[in-house]
Amino acid sequence: MVEIITLLWNGFAIAFEPVNLMLIIGGCTVGLFIGAMPGLGSVNGVAILLPLTFLVPPTGAIMFLAAIYYGAMYGGAISSIMLGIPGASTAVATTFDGRPLAKLGMADKALTAAAVASFVGGSISVLLFTFLAPPLAHVALRFGAPEEFSLMMLAFATFIGLGGDDIPKTIFSICIGLVLAAVGLDIISGEPRLVFGNITGFLHGINFLVLAIGIYGIGEMLWTVEEHYKAGGKSMMSDAVITVQRTMANLKELLGTWKTALMGSFLGYFVGILPAAGATPGSLMAYGIAKQISHEPEKFGKGAVEGVVAPESANNAASTGSMLPMLTLGIPGSPTTAILLGGMVIWGLEPGPRLFTDHADFVWGLIASLYAANFFAVIINIAFIPAFIWVLKLPFTLLAPIIFVLCLIGGYAPTQDMHDVWLMIIFGIVGYLMRKLDYPLAPAVLAIVLGPLAEPALRQSLLISSGEFSIFFTRVYSAPIMICALILLFLPLLKPVIRLVGGRKTARR
Amino acid sequence: MIHSRRKLLGLGLALGVGLAAFGLPKTAMAFEPQKPIEFVVMAGKGGGADKAVRFMQSIIAKHKLAPVPVTPINKPGGSGAEALVYLKQKKGDNHTIMFTLNSFYTTPLRQPALGVNIENFTPVARMAEDTFCLWVNSDRKDINSVDDFVKAAKAKGKDWIMAGTGKASEDNLLTDFLNSAYGLQMKYVPYKGGGKVAKELAGNNANSTVNNPSEQLGFFEAGTTKPLACFTPERIGLFKDAPTFKEIGKDFVYFMQRTVVGAPGMSKDAASYYQGLFTKVFNSEEWQGYMKKKALQGDMLSGSALMDYWKRERDIHKQMLIKMGAIKG
Numbered sequence: 001m002v003e004i005i006t007l008l009w010n011g012f013a014i015a016f017e018p019v020n021l022m023l024i025i026g027g028c029t030v031g032l033f034i035g036a037m038p039g040l041g042s043v044n045g046v047a048i049l050l051p052l053t054f055l056v057p058p059t060g061a062i063m064f065l066a067a068i069y070y071g072a073m074y075g076g077a078i079s080s081i082m083l084g085i086p087g088a089s090t091a092v093a094t095t096f097d098g099r100p101l102a103k104l105g106m107a108d109k110a111l112t113a114a115a116v117a118s119f120v121g122g123s124i125s126v127l128l129f130t131f132l133a134p135p136l137a138h139v140a141l142r143f144g145a146p147e148e149f150s151l152m153m154l155a156f157a158t159f160i161g162l163g164g165d166d167i168p169k170t171i172f173s174i175c176i177g178l179v180l181a182a183v184g185l186d187i188i189s190g191e192p193r194l195v196f197g198n199i200t201g202f203l204h205g206i207n208f209l210v211l212a213i214g215i216y217g218i219g220e221m222l223w224t225v226e227e228h229y230k231a232g233g234k235s236m237m238s239d240a241v242i243t244v245q246r247t248m249a250n251l252k253e254l255l256g257t258w259k260t261a262l263m264g265s266f267l268g269y270f271v272g273i274l275p276a277a278g279a280t281p282g283s284l285m286a287y288g289i290a291k292q293i294s295h296e297p298e299k300f301g302k303g304a305v306e307g308v309v310a311p312e313s314a315n316n317a318a319s320t321g322s323m324l325p326m327l328t329l330g331i332p333g334s335p336t337t338a339i340l341l342g343g344m345v346i347w348g349l350e351p352g353p354r355l356f357t358d359h360a361d362f363v364w365g366l367i368a369s370l371y372a373a374n375f376f377a378v379i380i381n382i383a384f385i386p387a388f389i390w391v392l393k394l395p396f397t398l399l400a401p402i403i404f405v406l407c408l409i410g411g412y413a414p415t416q417d418m419h420d421v422w423l424m425i426i427f428g429i430v431g432y433l434m435r436k437l438d439y440p441l442a443p444a445v446l447a448i449v450l451g452p453l454a455e456p457a458l459r460q461s462l463l464i465s466s467g468e469f470s471i472f473f474t475r476v477y478s479a480p481i482m483i484c485a486l487i488l489l490f491l492p493l494l495k496p497v498i499r500l501v502g503g504r505k506t507a508r509r
Numbered sequence: 510m511i512h513s514r515r516k517l518l519g520l521g522l523a524l525g526v527g528l529a530a531f532g533l534p535k536t537a538m539a540f541e542p543q544k545p546i547e548f549v550v551m552a553g554k555g556g557g558a559d560k561a562v563r564f565m566q567s568i569i570a571k572h573k574l575a576p577v578p579v580t581p582i583n584k585p586g587g588s589g590a591e592a593l594v595y596l597k598q599k600k601g602d603n604h605t606i607m608f609t610l611n612s613f614y615t616t617p618l619r620q621p622a623l624g625v626n627i628e629n630f631t632p633v634a635r636m637a638e639d640t641f642c643l644w645v646n647s648d649r650k651d652i653n654s655v656d657d658f659v660k661a662a663k664a665k666g667k668d669w670i671m672a673g674t675g676k677a678s679e680d681n682l683l684t685d686f687l688n689s690a691y692g693l694q695m696k697y698v699p700y701k702g703g704g705k706v707a708k709e710l711a712g713n714n715a716n717s718t719v720n721n722p723s724e725q726l727g728f729f730e731a732g733t734t735k736p737l738a739c740f741t742p743e744r745i746g747l748f749k750d751a752p753t754f755k756e757i758g759k760d761f762v763y764f765m766q767r768t769v770v771g772a773p774g775m776s777k778d779a780a781s782y783y784q785g786l787f788t789k790v791f792n793s794e795e796w797q798g799y800m801k802k803k804a805l806q807g808d809m810l811s812g813s814a815l816m817d818y819w820k821r822e823r824d825i826h827k828q829m830l831i832k833m834g835a836i837k838g
Contacts, residue, residue, distance in 0.1 A: 187701055342563050
């Protein structure tokens with residue numbers, strides 16, 4: 001314990017060297033804007049800026065990149081809330097309630113909630129990281145394919161209530177998402193599948209962003225155009241005002257969501273640690289659980305502050321968590337940490353079990369920089385909220401084309417293939433029609449995010465067990481997760497029974 | 510203002526042309542990239558090939574080896590199929606190069622519908638050859654040699670899990686070799702990426718792997734995993750105790766190329782420009798250090814020597830794929 005604090009103190013000394021401190025602040029700011037641009041996201045930001053970091057010493061360089069990653073986690077919420085377009089998969093869950101809040105004229109509340117929740121998630125996870133890294137690395141190592149699949153089942157199960165009450169339509173939406181997720185390469189057989197007669201654009205599969213930007217960006221815009229037209233040309237983007245009083249009231253209301261923030265932080269951190277899971281399943285699960293444990297679950301999806309707090313605390317906590325397998329095992333927990341890992345190799349810092357002893361200065365400097373990055377990111381983010389609100393006040397006729405262009409860039413950026421841009425526009429139109437017919441779209445997005453993680457894990461597990469499903473119930477870490485998942489999955493069926501029993505009791509009284 | 514700028518531009522152009530025509534007659538003919546060089550990666554962001562490309566990009570940027578930026582572009586689809594088709598379509602392009610592994614041979618063989626003939630591509634430079642070893646977890650105190658390994662794997666039969674990086678990949682070929690050479694029935698389970706495979710072994714979720722040294726190095730240094738033997742002509746410096754398969758009576762050597770290839774029909778000048786560029790990268794202190802650290806082997810090959818190497822390797826892979834039943838003869 002004392003040793004850890006001494007090491008951390010040394011780390012702070014390194015992180016607070018003027019050059020490093022400037023790099024951290026600069027990284028946070030750059031990351032915030034990269035994250036706020038739909039489709040850019042931290043992966044592309046870190047990849048593009050990687051060669052630039054040759055100008056500074058390695059420790060500063062990795063601090064800079066980590067700060068970008070961190071800032072982008074804050075920024076992702078901004079486009080989710082303001083435009084309804086998730087900038088990265090980690091911010092999908094934030095759109096569910098962030099966007100409705102903005103439409104109700106409470107964009108400032110949503111943005112403040114996102115910033116504060118991110119700060120809470122970031123702080124708790126850095127503390128956990130500081131004191132609990134080595135034992136958790138051991139757990140992460142033990143996680144194999146069966147555990148991964150159980151975890152994905154849990155993520156799906158927490159979301160069962162997401163699509164409203166129309167179960168058949170929800171299932172339909174999930175299935176569409178799963179089919180789209182299956183396009184591309186079959187990892188087990190190594191063969192291309194569902195490529196519609198070798199259209200090369202389908203070979204890389206359908207990126208989650210193509211669907212998300214299509215239905216949330218293009219589809220949402222079509223929807224707004226229609227409402228705009230019906231409302232006789234009045235702006236549909238709400239006018240949120242910012243005053244000190246309002247901000248204080250928002251912060252006060254946020255205090256009431258501390259339980260949700262804590263839940264999101266811990267959940268996000270532990271899911272983030274697991275190799276290959278990353279921040280996305282964590283934020284989705286946190287949203288699902290927040291809804292399950294809420295006293296007013298019907299408010300979710302219509303503008304519940306908890307619906308912003310839960311995923312935002314979780315995705316920041318998970319982004320710190322995913323650094324753990326990267327540093328201790330050399331296994332990236334998310335695509336962005338994979339590029340960070342590449343960077344470290346370039347600078348001659350070999351991640352792996354020995355990094356903590358061989359390069360203690362670097363590791364603790366990085367951990368200290370996460371404390372600093374978290375602190376600066378929340379300040380920068382809150383400072384920029386009025387500017388973001390101002391953007392929302394632009395007339396719709398000006399805002400709509402800007403959003404459209406952002407969507408096109410966002411669809412093109414991840415794969416740099418026009419095929420995906422066309423696909424995105426098609427998804428936008430189909431998404432708009434599905435919404436008209438009252439199909440929930442969130443489950444489709446959930447499925448396309450989790451499907452590519454769940455499917456190989458399931459097939460690898462069954463390959464190992466020669467087709468026996470018992471493999472999920474006979475392993476130390478897999479069994480409890482799978483049992484929780486099944487309980488959650490059948491909870492909606494059990495609820496009427498519980499209510500019936502509870503009802504009798506009250507009747508007797 | 511605009512007028513004067515045009516004049517300046519004109520003057521600059523004239524000067525440039527003049528210099529090119531009179532001052533430097535030899536280089537005037539040579540190719541210089543005019544726009545950013547597109548460096549296609551046959552894998553997603555963060556994969557092994559991606560990391561290598563970004564490393565080379567950094568070396569080029571650090572030493573200012575090229576007058577334009579090098580921008581990596583990821584085409585991860587279909588075991589390299591997407592990247593190969595993309596490069597094929599860039600016929601005659603002088604600004605597109607690609608970084609490739611052994612799927613360069615196997616993917617066109619397995620998917621003839623792609624219409625990719627690797628002989629049409631422009632050979633630029635083979636930067637290294639990666640090696641393979643047979644690995645088990647250090648918890649297996651009973652396994653210290655290939656003989657022990659064979660005994661243990663035989664006892665487990667079909668329940669012995671060999672983790673690898675995809676169907677018909679390098680790892681799959683090596684697993685098939687081990688199965689037939691030692692009469693084993695190991696079950697091959699494909700994962701996404703060599704790092705993940707290495708982790709499965711370290712976490713005891715698989716019984717053995719045939720990782721590249723670089724993928725297991727972290728775990729090896731921490732004492733979590735150990736190499737039993739390597740598919741190399743000579744012992745690898747990092748693992749002095751692990752014999753080669755040749756030493757123990759199975760003459761099997763297998764490498765994975767790490768090669769830069771240019772678009773088909775690239776001009777001769779452009780090809781020699783890139784050959785020069787990557788010779789500089791190869792000779793840089795950083796690349797040499799990287800090769801040493803990652804236990805990479807092989808000299809640089811380029812031009813017709815590289816093309817001959819490709820043809821030879823493709824034939825070897827064809828025979829192996831036929832043998833494993835992935836393609837027909």
